[in-house]
Amino acid sequence: AQIASARGLVKIYGKGEAAVRALDGVDVDLARGELTAIMGPSGSGKSTLMHCMAGLDTATAGSIVVDGLDIGRMNQRKLTSLRRTRIGFVFQAFNLIPTLTAEENITLPLDIARAPLDREWFDAVVDAVGLRDRLDHRPSELSGGQQQRVACARALVSRPSVIFADEPTGNLDSRSAAEVLSFLRRSVDELGQSVVMVTHDPTAASYAHRVLFLADGRLVGEVQDPTRETVL
Numbered sequence: 762a763q764i765a766s767a768r769g770l771v772k773i774y775g776k777g778e779a780a781v782r783a784l785d786g787v788d789v790d791l792a793r794g795e796l797t798a799i800m801g802p803s804g805s806g807k808s809t810l811m812h813c814m815a816g817l818d819t820a821t822a823g824s825i826v827v828d829g830l831d832i833g834r835m836n837q838r839k840l841t842s843l844r845r846t847r848i849g850f851v852f853q854a855f856n857l858i859p860t861l862t863a864e865e866n867i868t869l870p871l872d873i874a875r876a877p878l879d880r881e882w883f884d885a886v887v888d889a890v891g892l893r894d895r896l897d898h899r900p901s902e903l904s905g906g907q908q909q910r911v912a913c914a915r916a917l918v919s920r921p922s923v924i925f926a927d928e929p930t931g932n933l934d935s936r937s938a939a940e941v942l943s944f945l946r947r948s949v950d951e952l953g954q955s956v957v958m959v960t961h962d963p964t965a966a967s968y969a970h971r972v973l974f975l976a977d978g979r980l981v982g983e984v985q986d987p988t989r990e991t992v993l
């Protein structure tokens with residue numbers, strides 16, 4: 762089954778002479794229970810595709826279905842609610858609140874949504890991400906890799922339908938990147954999540970179940986069970 766699909770997706774920024782066709786008719790199906798990586802050169806439309814599919818940006822044409830919901834037909838209020846309850850986000854910058862502890866950062870989305878904490882799920886996420894003994898630390902007391910793992914746990918805490926990660930290892934050294942990537946992979950294999958990750962790093966992409974390649978706003982290929990060599 763699909764966790765998210767797009768058909769005939771077109772995104773044009775600007776108007777007239779200055780118009781940029783960032784997405785030029787993308788059809789894509791993202792599988793439930795997989796880690797999907799999206800690769801492609803800078804400017805190929807990776808971030809635009811992710812932002813449209815996550816309901817952060819509206820497409821110029823085409824349709825998008827996320828977890829069975831047609832997001833093209835949603836008003837802003839419904840989109841906001843969808844993003845809060847069914848979608849988790851991880852960005853290149855960790856975007857943690859410096860005055861809150863790791864635990865408070867992780868549970869913040871629940872506080873904002875006034876949703877209850879499922880303690881069993883929280884414990885499973887914290888153990889999978891390897892942060893049990895760091896929960897009382899503030900971001901400044903954590904390494905970059907630990908901060909990004911807190912951000913990943915925050916994305917998972919509401920048990921979303923799908924997690925979108927935009928260059929999640931872009932600010933990390935290779936060892937920290939490996940910790941974050943193996944957690945994202947384990948969140949799929951062991952916790953049953955679905956993750957979509959934009960990256961230009963072949964090592965990062967090799968953690969995915971499937972890699973999709975974009976070029977000039979079009980999907981130009983894919984690799985199943987990638988290795989670093991097959992996505993270079």
Ligand code: ADP
Pocket residue numbers: 774775781782783801802803804805806807808809810
């Ligand atoms: P990638 O993530 O692969 O680097 P992007 O989706 O960021 O690609 O960009 C795709 C194209 O759209 C590029 O030509 C970029 O310059 C253009 N673009 C992206 N965002 C905007 C924007 N807000 N306004 C105008 N052009 C944009």
Ligand code: ADP
Pocket residue numbers: 942943944946947967968969
């Ligand atoms: P394990 O769960 O086997 O101890 P990790 O937690 O480090 O391993 O990684 C989880 C999954 O991520 C592995 O089962 C493997 O599919 C993938 N993985 C781990 N390391 C790499 C790597 N260097 N390159 C590609 N994929 C990797």
